[in-house]
Amino acid sequence: MREVEVRALVMDPTQNMPVLLLRDPQSKKVVPVWIGQPEATSIAMIMQQREFPRPLAHDLIKAILKSLGGDLDMIVIDSIQDSTYFATLYVRDHTGKTHEIDARPSDSIAIALRLGSPIYVSDEVFHVAAVEMPTEDDGDQNEDRFRAFVESEMKLADFKRFVSEGGV
Amino acid sequence: MREVEVRALVMDPTQNMPVLLLRDPQSKKVVPVWIGQPEATSIAMIMQQREFPRPLAHDLIKAILKSLGGDLDMIVIDSIQDSTYFATLYVRDHTGKTHEIDARPSDSIAIALRLGSPIYVSDEVFHVAAVEMPTEDDGDQNEDRFRAFVESEMKLADFKRFVSEGGV
Numbered sequence: 001m002r003e004v005e006v007r008a009l010v011m012d013p014t015q016n017m018p019v020l021l022l023r024d025p026q027s028k029k030v031v032p033v034w035i036g037q038p039e040a041t042s043i044a045m046i047m048q049q050r051e052f053p054r055p056l057a058h059d060l061i062k063a064i065l066k067s068l069g070g071d072l073d074m075i076v077i078d079s080i081q082d083s084t085y086f087a088t089l090y091v092r093d094h095t096g097k098t099h100e101i102d103a104r105p106s107d108s109i110a111i112a113l114r115l116g117s118p119i120y121v122s123d124e125v126f127h128v129a130a131v132e133m134p135t136e137d138d139g140d141q142n143e144d145r146f147r148a149f150v151e152s153e154m155k156l157a158d159f160k161r162f163v164s165e166g167g168v
Numbered sequence: 169m170r171e172v173e174v175r176a177l178v179m180d181p182t183q184n185m186p187v188l189l190l191r192d193p194q195s196k197k198v199v200p201v202w203i204g205q206p207e208a209t210s211i212a213m214i215m216q217q218r219e220f221p222r223p224l225a226h227d228l229i230k231a232i233l234k235s236l237g238g239d240l241d242m243i244v245i246d247s248i249q250d251s252t253y254f255a256t257l258y259v260r261d262h263t264g265k266t267h268e269i270d271a272r273p274s275d276s277i278a279i280a281l282r283l284g285s286p287i288y289v290s291d292e293v294f295h296v297a298a299v300e301m302p303t304e305d306d307g308d309q310n311e312d313r314f315r316a317f318v319e320s321e322m323k324l325a326d327f328k329r330f331v332s333e334g335g336v
Contacts, residue, residue, distance in 0.1 A: 038206040054272050057225035061232060067259055067267035068236040091235055099235035104222050
């Protein structure tokens, strides 16, 4: 199991579907996760530090957790079956007991980003889904290299989906 | 304040937007609430007693509430400002204390239906938004009368939106 960071949220034009790129800081590899538009909007709001005029469902989850004295210890993207990723929320109650709740990765990440909780990917998922990503220690070229990556490497990796540009 | 039931979820083709019709059993009037597509999908699943293969955000809210020993006492659609409805979740924690959480009506109703919690509309909202609906004590004609209602009465009520047919 390794902790990952949300590196980018990009659009896959062939599927017209948002893709989250989760990056492992050690290996520099990324795990792409295709998600739905509503969840992408919710994640983009947090990544851009913007707020919707009205609370979204993930904001309610944060508010409910806090009201009930609970917290989110972590989320884990733990398995992949027939191209579907499965995740688990590790919710801690007021007594310190942890409850495991089955969830989609998209909801899990939207909630984790709101609560500042760590995001993990299981070794199983990492080995199946992770792809190489260019190193990012070259200052101004970061963005160009990242764009070049999403325009070429993911295609080479035969993901059958072509991620063309950043932003949602 | 009066308790309402979710009478129908219909499509407004002029706005290409789902509309929830909340019915007051006493007066037979309904309050139409325009909602987003993701929330409509979530509500339709529950109304049709179907389940998504993977949990939706509202399913997570139910699971989290239950894990933390909480419950949802009720939801109240309490005000309307610039055509936007505001709602409040009344969440009870394990000590019995109630917490009020600001929410959109669509999320609130999707959660209330999952937890079997009552749905209320404030008098303010009811007086501004409620419209007449035909009585439903005439058996087979129910559906026709209901369709006639959504095709005519709501237009007459100058809601500027024309609800043409049932179902999502």
